[in-house]
Amino acid sequence: xxxxxxxxxxxxxxxxxxxxxxxHVAVRDGRILGVGALDELTGWGPYRLETRLADKVLMxxxxxxxxxxxxxxxxxxxxxxxxxRRDPNGRTWxxxxxxxxxxxxxxxxxxxxxxxxxxxxxxxxxPIYFDNRRCVREDLDRVSPTRPVGMIHASxxxxxxxxxxxxxxxxxxxxxDHPGVPLGAxxxxxxxxxxxxxxxxxxxxxxxxxxxxxxxEAGLRLFSRLCVRAxxxxxxxxxxxLPDEALPMLLRTTAEDGFPTRVVPxxxxxxxxxxxILRAAALQGQSSDRLRLGRVKIVADGSIQGxxxxxxxxGYYNGAPNGLWYIAPEQLQQALTLALQHGVQVHVHTxxxxxxxxxxxxxxxxxxxxxxxxxxxxxxxxxxxxAAQFRRMKALGLCVNLFANHHFYxxxxxxxxxxxxxxxxxxxxxxxALATGVPLAIHSDAPIxxxxxxxxxxxxxxxxxxxxxxxxxxxxxxxxDALRAITLGAAWTLKLDGEIGxxxxxxRADFCVLDDDPLAVPAMQLKDLPVWGxxxxxxxxxxxxxxxx
Amino acid sequence: MSAVAxxxxxxxxxxxxxxxxxxxxxxxxxxxxxxxxxxxxxxxxELPIDDALIEARDGNLLRLAGGCVCCSFGSDLLGALQxxxxxxxxxxxxxxxxxxxARPGAVARTLTLLPALQRDAVLVLAxxxxxxxxxxxxxxGELVQQQLAEADLIVLNKCDRIAAHGLQALQGxxxxxxxxxxxxxxxxxxxxxxxxxxxxxxxxxxxxxPAHDAARQFASVSVAFDHAVDAARLAEALADPALxxxxxxxxxxxxxxxxxxxxxxxxxxRIDALPGTAPAQPRLVGIGLRGQLDEDALRRAxxxxxx
Numbered sequence: 001x002x003x004x005x006x007x008x009x010x011x012x013x014x015x016x017x018x019x020x021x022x023x024h025v026a027v028r029d030g031r032i033l034g035v036g037a038l039d040e041l042t043g044w045g046p047y048r049l050e051t052r053l054a055d056k057v058l059m060x061x062x063x064x065x066x067x068x069x070x071x072x073x074x075x076x077x078x079x080x081x082x083x084x085r086r087d088p089n090g091r092t093w094x095x096x097x098x099x100x101x102x103x104x105x106x107x108x109x110x111x112x113x114x115x116x117x118x119x120x121x122x123x124x125x126x127p128i129y130f131d132n133r134r135c136v137r138e139d140l141d142r143v144s145p146t147r148p149v150g151m152i153h154a155s156x157x158x159x160x161x162x163x164x165x166x167x168x169x170x171x172x173x174x175x176x177d178h179p180g181v182p183l184g185a186x187x188x189x190x191x192x193x194x195x196x197x198x199x200x201x202x203x204x205x206x207x208x209x210x211x212x213x214x215x216x217e218a219g220l221r222l223f224s225r226l227c228v229r230a231x232x233x234x235x236x237x238x239x240x241x242l243p244d245e246a247l248p249m250l251l252r253t254t255a256e257d258g259f260p261t262r263v264v265p266x267x268x269x270x271x272x273x274x275x276x277i278l279r280a281a282a283l284q285g286q287s288s289d290r291l292r293l294g295r296v297k298i299v300a301d302g303s304i305q306g307x308x309x310x311x312x313x314x315g316y317y318n319g320a321p322n323g324l325w326y327i328a329p330e331q332l333q334q335a336l337t338l339a340l341q342h343g344v345q346v347h348v349h350t351x352x353x354x355x356x357x358x359x360x361x362x363x364x365x366x367x368x369x370x371x372x373x374x375x376x377x378x379x380x381x382x383x384x385x386x387a388a389q390f391r392r393m394k395a396l397g398l399c400v401n402l403f404a405n406h407h408f409y410x411x412x413x414x415x416x417x418x419x420x421x422x423x424x425x426x427x428x429x430x431x432x433a434l435a436t437g438v439p440l441a442i443h444s445d446a447p448i449x450x451x452x453x454x455x456x457x458x459x460x461x462x463x464x465x466x467x468x469x470x471x472x473x474x475x476x477x478x479x480x481d482a483l484r485a486i487t488l489g490a491a492w493t494l495k496l497d498g499e500i501g502x503x504x505x506x507x508r509a510d511f512c513v514l515d516d517d518p519l520a521v522p523a524m525q526l527k528d529l530p531v532w533g534x535x536x537x538x539x540x541x542x543x544x545x546x547x548x549x
Numbered sequence: 550m551s552a553v554a555x556x557x558x559x560x561x562x563x564x565x566x567x568x569x570x571x572x573x574x575x576x577x578x579x580x581x582x583x584x585x586x587x588x589x590x591x592x593x594x595e596l597p598i599d600d601a602l603i604e605a606r607d608g609n610l611l612r613l614a615g616g617c618v619c620c621s622f623g624s625d626l627l628g629a630l631q632x633x634x635x636x637x638x639x640x641x642x643x644x645x646x647x648x649x650x651a652r653p654g655a656v657a658r659t660l661t662l663l664p665a666l667q668r669d670a671v672l673v674l675a676x677x678x679x680x681x682x683x684x685x686x687x688x689x690g691e692l693v694q695q696q697l698a699e700a701d702l703i704v705l706n707k708c709d710r711i712a713a714h715g716l717q718a719l720q721g722x723x724x725x726x727x728x729x730x731x732x733x734x735x736x737x738x739x740x741x742x743x744x745x746x747x748x749x750x751x752x753x754x755x756x757x758x759p760a761h762d763a764a765r766q767f768a769s770v771s772v773a774f775d776h777a778v779d780a781a782r783l784a785e786a787l788a789d790p791a792l793x794x795x796x797x798x799x800x801x802x803x804x805x806x807x808x809x810x811x812x813x814x815x816x817x818x819r820i821d822a823l824p825g826t827a828p829a830q831p832r833l834v835g836i837g838l839r840g841q842l843d844e845d846a847l848r849r850a851x852x853x854x855x856x
Contacts, residue, residue: 170664171662173664175661175664176661176662177658177661178658178659178661178662179655179658181662196624197626197627197659197662198662200625200627201627201631201662241623241624270591270592270623270624271591271592271623271648272592275592310688322691324650324652325650325688325689325692326650327650328565328566328648328649328689329688329689330566331566331649354688357688358688
């Protein structure tokens with residue numbers, strides 16, 4: 001018989017309806033034997049009492065329902081964002097508030113590079129906050145006129161680079177005529193590259209190539225450290241091409257004794273649906289405890305701040321033309337039908353409300369052909385949905401994972417520019433989702449915004465924007481509901497709620513370890529609540545003891 | 550002499566799902582007639598290429614009969630195009646089959662990022678039977694119309710499924726949606742490659758006359774003349790839809806540039822210096838639909854461009 005450990009805590013928020021509070025939890029083989037008072041747990045047999053967490057508050061390990069492993073790899077590059085952000089080593093990088101701050105930070109990083117030809121890349125750049133002062137290649141030439149230098153924006157959809165990076169990509173020339181490559185008065189590119197095609201070649205020069213970063217073992221380890229610091233024990237990678245050659249690395253790394261995170265990569269569907277759906281079905285059998293395979297992600301449209309989301313009437317507030325379909329609605333419906341048929345769970349990215357309608361229509365028809373109870377297909381982001389759409393989600397058995405963080409970082413832009421005051425107010429309508437009975441999760445979309453579910457909960461509770469406006473006071477939700485959304489709610493959208501998301505007999509021993517009780521601290525402090533670390537599969541990981549480099 | 554290889558022409562093949570893009574590509578491959586075609590497709594999901602044409606499969610590359618190849622580009626179109634640019638020997642022509650939701654005009658502009666490639670015509674396929682319904686669709690109607698509006702040449706496919714008066718009405722409607730484009734009615738993409746391909750600067754020995762015009766759908770005109778022309782002015786005049794020209798090729802003596810080749814596909818024209826020895830006499834060949842090609846207007850345009 002495997003040994004039993006009983007963890008003693010100041011308080012345990014179990015999120016289990018039959019016993020919401022406890023002080024002890026017994027664990028064997030990484031799973032929960034029971035939760036309660038000590039004398040209710042000793043009957044399982046000889047045990048070791050673990051007292052390291054005796055003054056801590058435990059809650060279920062947090063579940064990040066929409067993140068990207070790439071956040072880990074990005075930390076090998078220079079953080080150029082406008083807001084303070086903590087790295088995998090626990091160091092907080094102050095936000096770069098002006099373009100000069102950004103350039104100074106790049107220069108500082110450059111001073112540590114021995115090889116004068118080595119490219120220098122940054123990430124998280126967000127000139128929205130610099131009064132839209134555009135960064136041009138001459139700015140970055142001041143960092144280096146010879147070394148390729150560039151940075152990818154916080155949105156992930158734009159790169160700014162210097163002349164040397166353009167030259168290395170073969171683009172420092174006239175004759176380019178592409179909407180994603182604005183030209184200066186001299187007829188040469190300004191160094192701003194918008195959209196995947198325009199970015200791809202320079203991303204390759206800078207080492208920011210997405211496909212390369214997807215199979216990055218070091219990045220996976222850095223990502224897992226961020227998870228421990230954020231109290232996260234299960235995180236999604238939404239989505240990955242999951243190349244066959246990356247799979248053994250993912251299985252091996254996540255299975256290591258010291259690896260602290262359960263990873264749920266969703267397979268990205270592009271083009272013809274059938275091969276991807278069948279591959280996902282085949283991958284289900286290869287899952288391990290800490291690598292859960294066999295789900296699919298589809299992207300239906302683009303982003304609202306990039307004006308590439310598909311909106312219904314009356315469209316964009318500033319009159320921008322409607323956005324792009326990333327998949328034909330017929331193919332979307334075909335994919336949903338095949339997925340229902342083969343028992344593959346699908347998450348669909350929609351931002352605009354027209355894209356959401358296409359999923360609702362497509363799923364309705366798909367369900368007529370292949371009814372499947374409890375499919376739990378999930379709308380990801382789904383930022384602009386209105387109340388009627390939430391009612392249809394409920395009727396069709398859809399779940400929703402709303403982008404609560406987005407409201408803080410871009411809510412002011414949505415109010416002013418993209419969708420206007422009324423629709424900005426209803427974006428990411430958490431209260432409507434709950435009132436309608438649609439299963440709710442909330443997310444960071446890291447690296448787009450920081451991996452920190454307690455911050456995400458804070459965003460949903462307060463709906464404050466970066467400028468301090470309360471945007472949509474009637475869509476605010478309570479702290480208890482927000483905490484449920486980052487645990488059991490997200491677990492539900494992954495069909496993992498029977499294993500994780502609450503502290504109950506039979507479930508995985510995954511805990512988020514806090515210095516204080518999130519239900520007892522003032523709600524405004526939720527985002528600042530110190531995370532001590534996690535317990536994952538019964539193993540203790542203290543943030544302060546993580547390896548650093 | 551420059552050692553730089555001439556840029557490879559890339560035909561962009563767009564159009565919504567089910568319009569017949571893949572059928573057209575297969576047809577062009579079957580009638581490559583010595584052209585080394587490189588086909589780029591979004592993915593191999595639905596077996597895009599006739600089995601009979603495939604000689605070998607190598608990851609994301611299919612080797613096809615007659616030195617042709619087919620690659621899938623997935624999410625990295627630019628990378629795949631770059632790879633084609635470095636193929637040795639280089640392909641004569643690239644056929645880029647867009648996804649059903651792509652904007653072919655945007656894809657064509659992507660080609661300007663790659664100096665080894667040059668844009669040939671944008672061909673947009675449309676299903677004659679369902680086009681009007683698609684164009685009114687709540688989700689994709691606007692996209693379908695945008696795709697048409699970005700075409701140099703609209704290949705109106707599946708014309709056997711509609712009545713003659715329906716076809717006429719459809720062509721009238723297309724004039725409003727895509728005034729810049731020439732419209733080529735056909736069935737199962739069965740069109741002579743010469744009609745669709747070849748803004749490339751090197752003229753082929755084969756003339757312009759479609760090799761398989763069993764239905765006598767096309768009319769052609771060949772005009773020999775002596776005078777020098779302003780080639781740019783001529784190209785502009787030939788783009789006028791009133792001429793009913795689908796495709797034109799001219800061997801011209803430009804007043805400033807000397808001997809050159811004018812290639813016209815739909816509204817898109819291209820003028821290049823003529824390599825090799827000068828021909829005996831300037832000549833302009835035009836082709837259009839029988840009953841629509843206006844020979845007199847063509848001759849007038851030629852006369853008006855006299856240098």
